[in-house]
Amino acid sequence: MTLASQGGVTSMDVFLEKFFPKVYRTMKESSIHENQYCKFDSQLLTSFTSSLYIAGLIATFFASTITRVFGRKISMLFGGVSFLVGAILNGAATNLAMLIIGRILLGVGIGFANQAVPLYLSEMSPPRLRGALNILFQLATTIGILAANLVNFGTNKIKEGYGWRVSLGLAVVPAAILTFGAIFLPDTPNSLIDRGQRDKAKAILEKVRGSKQVEEEFQDLVEARETSKQITNPWSNIMKRKYRPQLVMAIMIPAFQQLTGINVIMFYVPVLFKTLGFGDNGSLFSAVITGAVNVVATLVSIRCVDKYGRRALFLERGAQMFICQVAIGAIIGVKFGVTGTGSLSKGYADLLLVLICLYVSAFAWSWGPLGWLIPSEVFPLEIRSAGQSITVAVNFFYNFVIAQVFLAMLCHLKFGLFFFFACFVLLMTIFVYLFVPETKNVPIEEMNIVWRKHWFWGKYVTGDGKVELSQPKNVA
Ligand code: BGC
DSSP states (O other), rough: HHHHHHHHHHOOHHHHHHOOOOHHHHHHHHTSSSSSGGGGGHHHHHHHHHHHHHHHHHHHHHHHHHHHHHHHHHHHHHHHHHHHHHHHHHHHHHHHHHHHHHHHHHHHHHHHHHHHHHHHHHHOOOOGGHHHHHHHHHHHHHHHHHHHHHHHHHTTTTTTSSSHHHHHTTHHHHHHHHHHHHSSOOOHHHHHHHHHHHHHHHHHHHHHHTOOOOHHHHHHHHHHHHHHHTTTOOOHOOOTTTHHHHHHHHHHHHHHHHHHHHHHHHHHHHHHHTTOOOOOOOOHHHHHHHHHHHHHHHHHHHHHHHHHOOHHHHHHHHHHHHHHHHHHHHHHHHHHHTOHHHHHHHHHHHHHHHHHHHHHHHHHHHHHHHHHHHHHSSOHHHHHHHHHHHHHHHHHHHHHHHHHHHHHHHOOOOOOOHHHHHHHHHHHHHHHHHHHHOOOOOOGGGGGHHHHHHGGGGOOOOOOOOOOOOOTOOOO
8 A cells, every 4th residue: 555655645746845845846847848757857756665665675584584483473463563653654754764764664564564464365275265365465455556546636635735644644554454463363373383383273273264174184284394394494495406497487477577567557657647747636546547447457367367377367468568558658659759848638648548557457467466376376385485585575676676767767768668668578478478387276286297397397397396305314
């Protein structure tokens, strides 16, 4: 929620005037005959936006250890509290330092949440619902973004000029949900077994499955724990040649997800539309529309992912994203020109919004949920925690880079920004076609078969794919 709400506040006049007076002045001074693409270009504004991702990136590695050693609950609680304090600091900010420290705390919060919540969900859910639950996490993200966009649309109307405080401060709502959820929810059976609390683990498993017949599953958890306990260092393990396909997926899938350019559209739609000459209200309203499209399309993906498969969604929706981006770039290019001094008629503005919605829905059917689902389902247990950290870190890293350079890119690449991301969409669609195997309906434990049969990864993954355990010590 916060990410989106802060994308929103950076387009609010009062907020800019208070914290970024220079940006505000430049913006006001640039009249229509000047370059519209550059009026928001400010290192300060971008460091405000991107400090969150760097904080989240670093925090996620600490979170992986805390999640493993102290349990998922503690990590979620830590994330929730950090997020809560960050939201309060942001809402009450009287200077830039408070704003940036608050944002770093929010970053730590999401770093922990992204590490622990998906793990919590997949450990708590029965295996047959795991895929759907995984996408529900993405659904929650999209609902948060929509809620933030609605809040911004409302608070922008507050005449007294404190609307931005309400926007930023309202992040306490998801923060409180996470914090109280973490206090009241039980820890996962897997984590309890890991920490030697077997009786409690069994009681919780019986409770969440609603049955006393859990002996088989409980034994599986105990055995999985025994096996993975023998892997002392998941970080050096993940570097082994036989895990190369998973490592490549852990890095490339989140990187590509961000390189679709989705956050340029989602979080900067208000800035983008303002650049294009829409008023404050018009630009925030279009953000509400794209937010709603994102939620609805994510619901569609929940229904399609196990029916049509991952590859079909990736390939078809990749083509849709590519076409939309080229068309958006072309319209802005023709209407605004290289100097950015043109203007957009109502008809073209509407067409632009339709194209943006088509692009967002294509993302929400493919790279949005699959960007998280694919990495989470291809790691074998012994490298799953390390893999999840890499995925979160890479995702945040690219999020950071794009947030950091977006305004400068808009200023220098102008409408070419959309062609830039379109090239990446083409590249990633080819990557999926060649290197991402279909994982639909394949049990996680049998994923190795998929790699072994693959024309390229087959060279790396051989044998039965079982974990090579080190020899137990003291064997006579
Ligand atoms: C991405 C976010 C993005 C969101 C949009 C997520 O899967 O990781 O960066 O903002 O989707 O719905």
